[in-house]
Amino acid sequence: MAILSYIEAVTHTLREEMKRDPRVFLLGEDVGVRGGVFRATQGLIEEFGEERVIDSPLTESAIVGVSIGAAAYGLRPVAEIQFADFILPAVNQIISEAAKIRYRSNNDWHVPLVIRAPYGGGVHGALYHSQSMERIFAGNPGLKIVAPATPYDVKGLLTSAIRDEDPVLFFEHKRLYRSVKGEVPEQEYTLPIGKGDIKREGSDITVISYGLTLHYVLQAAESLAKEGISTHVFDLMTLYPLDKEGIIEAAAKTGKVLIVHEDHKEGGIGGEVSAVIAEEALFDLDAPIKRLGGPSIPAMPYSPPLEKFYMLNPDKIAQAMRELAYF
Amino acid sequence: MIVHITMPQLGESVTEGILGRWLVKPGDQVNVYDPLCEVITDKVNAEVPSTVAGRVAELLASENEAVPVGKVICTIETEKNEEESASAEHKETFGEKEKADPGSGGTLFGKREAGQRLSPAVLKLAAEKKIPLEKIRGTGAGGRITRKDLLLYLEEREKTKANVLPDEVSKPPVRELNAAIGREEEMTKPSPLPVAALGDVEIDVTPVRRTIAERMVRSKHEAPHAWMMIEVDATNLVKLRNGLKEEFKRREGFNLTYLPFFIKAVVEALKEFPMLNAQWAKDRIIMKKEVNISIAVATDDALFVPVIKRADEKSVLGLARSIEELVRKTREGRLAPDDISGGTFTVNNTGSFGSVLSMPIINSPQAAILSIEAIVKRPVVIEGMIAVRDMVNLTLSLDHRILDGLICGRFMQRVKEKIEAIRPEMEIY
Numbered sequence: 159m160a161i162l163s164y165i166e167a168v169t170h171t172l173r174e175e176m177k178r179d180p181r182v183f184l185l186g187e188d189v190g191v192r193g194g195v196f197r198a199t200q201g202l203i204e205e206f207g208e209e210r211v212i213d214s215p216l217t218e219s220a221i222v223g224v225s226i227g228a229a230a231y232g233l234r235p236v237a238e239i240q241f242a243d244f245i246l247p248a249v250n251q252i253i254s255e256a257a258k259i260r261y262r263s264n265n266d267w268h269v270p271l272v273i274r275a276p277y278g279g280g281v282h283g284a285l286y287h288s289q290s291m292e293r294i295f296a297g298n299p300g301l302k303i304v305a306p307a308t309p310y311d312v313k314g315l316l317t318s319a320i321r322d323e324d325p326v327l328f329f330e331h332k333r334l335y336r337s338v339k340g341e342v343p344e345q346e347y348t349l350p351i352g353k354g355d356i357k358r359e360g361s362d363i364t365v366i367s368y369g370l371t372l373h374y375v376l377q378a379a380e381s382l383a384k385e386g387i388s389t390h391v392f393d394l395m396t397l398y399p400l401d402k403e404g405i406i407e408a409a410a411k412t413g414k415v416l417i418v419h420e421d422h423k424e425g426g427i428g429g430e431v432s433a434v435i436a437e438e439a440l441f442d443l444d445a446p447i448k449r450l451g452g453p454s455i456p457a458m459p460y461s462p463p464l465e466k467f468y469m470l471n472p473d474k475i476a477q478a479m480r481e482l483a484y485f
Numbered sequence: 486m487i488v489h490i491t492m493p494q495l496g497e498s499v500t501e502g503i504l505g506r507w508l509v510k511p512g513d514q515v516n517v518y519d520p521l522c523e524v525i526t527d528k529v530n531a532e533v534p535s536t537v538a539g540r541v542a543e544l545l546a547s548e549n550e551a552v553p554v555g556k557v558i559c560t561i562e563t564e565k566n567e568e569e570s571a572s573a574e575h576k577e578t579f580g581e582k583e584k585a586d587p588g589s590g591g592t593l594f595g596k597r598e599a600g601q602r603l604s605p606a607v608l609k610l611a612a613e614k615k616i617p618l619e620k621i622r623g624t625g626a627g628g629r630i631t632r633k634d635l636l637l638y639l640e641e642r643e644k645t646k647a648n649v650l651p652d653e654v655s656k657p658p659v660r661e662l663n664a665a666i667g668r669e670e671e672m673t674k675p676s677p678l679p680v681a682a683l684g685d686v687e688i689d690v691t692p693v694r695r696t697i698a699e700r701m702v703r704s705k706h707e708a709p710h711a712w713m714m715i716e717v718d719a720t721n722l723v724k725l726r727n728g729l730k731e732e733f734k735r736r737e738g739f740n741l742t743y744l745p746f747f748i749k750a751v752v753e754a755l756k757e758f759p760m761l762n763a764q765w766a767k768d769r770i771i772m773k774k775e776v777n778i779s780i781a782v783a784t785d786d787a788l789f790v791p792v793i794k795r796a797d798e799k800s801v802l803g804l805a806r807s808i809e810e811l812v813r814k815t816r817e818g819r820l821a822p823d824d825i826s827g828g829t830f831t832v833n834n835t836g837s838f839g840s841v842l843s844m845p846i847i848n849s850p851q852a853a854i855l856s857i858e859a860i861v862k863r864p865v866v867i868e869g870m871i872a873v874r875d876m877v878n879l880t881l882s883l884d885h886r887i888l889d890g891l892i893c894g895r896f897m898q899r900v901k902e903k904i905e906a907i908r909p910e911m912e913i914y
Binding site: 361362412413414440441442443444445484485 | 604605606607608609625626629631632633
């Protein structure tokens with residue numbers, strides 16, 4: 159089994175799927191000759207040619223619009239939005255068209271499209287290169303939102319996303335690209351979209367998270383274990399539709415739940431997760447459901463001290479976990 | 486803004502306190518640190534100070550009521566505006582933040598005043614498994630019963646059930662023996678409670694009294710007490726003290742008693758015989774490094790045993806000052822939990838009542854207790870002649886599990902030698 163970084167897992171999976179299925183093609187700004195601004199598609203234009211790795215103009219609405227058309231006609235586009243912050247011009251295409259075509263056409267048409275979008279902060283990217291966009295799409299039936307945290311999950315979920323018959327938004331946290339490495343099997347495998355995963359077993363508190371903050375949660379859990387606090391960690395992996403069963407089971411395990419994400423606490427995915435638990439697991443709850451997220455300021459600042467203030471870290475998370483444990 | 490005043494944690498293991506008396510009434514203006522009420526616990530009596538300045542809005546506990554630690558006992562209206570409190574919120578610790586932040590847990594499960602806050606999980610489990618919640622000691626914030634507490638309780642209950650089961654199975658054949666067992670049980674049963682007759686006065690047992698009673702029974706029950714006494718010639722000590730007392734009073738502002746001299750001698754002897762400064766811990770004996778002397782201080786209705794910490798590091802003057810401070814605090818009811826904890830050996834001053842002989846009960850888990858009886862003039866034979874000497878009896882109760890007669894006899898001899906070696910020119914500062 160190879161040890162790959164998060165971004166290597168992306169490249170590896172794209173290559174594997176392009177080899178397997180000639181309908182799969184890539185498009186996006188600089189994905190070709192430059193190999194992607196983060197090098198996620200490096201070497202693919204050489205390997206598959208410019209007909210399957212297309213450098214597109216700086217027009218996100220067009221990238222998605224073209225993809226929808228191609229997908230509707232039987233191709234398997236994997237579009238890259240260079241930074242998730244710039245997905246906004248394409249939102250109309252995604253929500254009004256991609257998400258609704260199957261419903262609107264009474265199953266005559268469907269859009270097997272993947273949109274990859276690097277998101278998140280902590281990389282001194284300033285506000286237009288640091289935002290979390292998942293909340294904008296969550297709650298739109300017809301769409302799937304996936305946000306893996308480990309290289310293993312990247313391969314399993316990206317493979318599933320490309321093979322899915324409907325549009326999938328694939329959010330990759332930039333900070334994880336080169337900071338996280340892990341074992342990735344050489345052979346093909348898929349992970350089910352819509353299923354979370356228990357990343358650590360514990361009995362005192364349950365922490366639900368995804369993406370970068372999941373790693374912080376695991377670090378905090380490790381240090382809290384030394385204080386005698388046992389943490390159960392549940393990785394959402396798919397943000398829409400949520401793995402309700404998994405969430406309820408994880409919450410019921412300890413009765414004390416903390417939901418952690420980098421996105422604003424207010425209106426973030428955590429609110430929906432919290433509501434699911436409150437509706438379905440009230441009699442297993444032993445403490446108010448807690449959320450920890452970004453502060454309610456418009457976006458991540460450039461100034462390093464302010465960015466640090468905005469970002470969560472293992473210390474902030476450990477403190478919230480401790481408070482919950484002692485409740 | 487309304488500030489909630491809660492029952493303070495007056496000792497590490499204290500879970501509730503009895504609200505003795507309110508010192509304020511609704512409408513009263515109070516300043517920071519003004520006493521609001523008296524609280525009586527098993528260990529100490531204390532006053533609850535106000536944490537803020539403002540007007541007393543509502544008293545939420547009544548006098549003589551047992552209130553769990555952390556429960557709101559009254560509310561105070563302050564003039565502090567919302568903005569100030571919001572900026573202060575960042576600095577507040579977890580427990581306090583809950584009160585300030587209306588969005589968090591504090592308000593979720595109903596009013597805190599409405600008694601214990603129980604989560605849905607706890608209520609469900611308690612109902613399903615028929616768990617008596619009053620039997621469970623909460624480990625959550627403010628003594629809240631957590632789901633984990635219940636799960637642990639259930640686990641324990643299952644365990645004891647499993648242990649009890651064979652007993653129940655073997656019950657029928659044992660039935661014939663029941664009569665015999667019944668007699669035996671009767672013997673170990675506590676004697677029937679006396680009933681007050683007409684004209685008798687009945688006094689409620691205070692928590693302090695109850696604690697004294699329980700501790701004494703436990704000590705007598707657990708520690709096999711042995712006892713010895715020696716006579717000490719304190720003539721020189723009396724002379725020394727008589728020569729010093731006027732000037733001492735003038736210089737230090739309080740009376741010089743005999744007690745610090747005896748404690749000094751005891752502490753020095755304890756250093757030589759550390760086994761007397763030990764504690765029984767079932768499968769081992771713990772010899773304590775610190776020499777902390779508990780002294781018995783009686784008030785009209787109770788007995789307290791405040792502790793002179795690190796008595797081995799103090800001079801006679803230092804001991805005298807510690808004693809004076811502890812006695813004053815006891816009489817004023819201002820003893821803090823720290824003042825009465827950590828004792829390793831007790832010195833009892835029964836002589837102050839004129840007693841010449843007493844058999845003190847060991848202050849468990851300590852190993853021994855020494856009583857100093859009254860100093861009395863007696864004819865004594867010295868070198869074939871009869872002399873009038875100031876004599877004092879020292880008595881020692883010892884835990885025979887830890888100590889035996891030999892070591893205690895040697896220890897008492899050392900105390901005696903030290904007292905008798907006192908010379909009128911001895912330095913006490």
